[in-house]
Amino acid sequence: MAIEVRTRTMRTTPLRSPLQLSQRSRVSIAPALLLSGALLGIFGCGDSQDPAGATELYQKIQADDYRSWQRAPGYETRRKSDAPHSDNVDIYVNDVVAQALASGESLSAWPEGSVIVKDGSDGGKFEVVAVMEKRSDGWYWAEYFDGKSEAKFSGRPDVCLDCHKRGSDFVQSFSFPTPQ
Secondary structure, rough: OOOEOOOOOEEEEEOOHHOOHHHHHHHHHHHHHHHHHHHHHHHHHOOEOOOHHHHHHHHHHOOOHHHHHHOOOOOOOEEEEEOOOEEEEEEEEEEHHHHHHHOOOOOOOOOOOOOEEEEEEEOOEEEEEEEEEOOOOEEEEEEEEEEOOOOEEEEHHHHHHHHHHOEEEEEEOOOOOOOO
């Protein structure tokens, strides 16, 4: 397969190898290639590292009727959001998180078994369910779109880790309880 490259003199020449590109040309296209790869990772294919585990988690939160769980602090009703999960969000926490919040004890990490679910909608249209589950080996993330149990992201995707690392034990929407 031959690729043609237009040179400065506007002449078209066949390109048989990336090595034929000048150093300057390779450097100038490098940022574009990096950006393209990053955007594909975020918006393209996703990063579902554990499809079976993600499906199991989705079934678990549905069976537990997560929308009946306590709402996260500051999210007693749907709120506008500038987070990547949608323009408007509802956040629910399971009983493990609810008990940790109610304890008033100082925490440096959320307890194992913590589950946080964020429903995202845009203009009233449901878009995404984002789930975090604290396991013995750390947080597990899964993100589902359009009410489907197949996750676009699952496991420990870099995009989740990179964003959530700024939170209280990776939780960004609310903080640890204030000791009383």
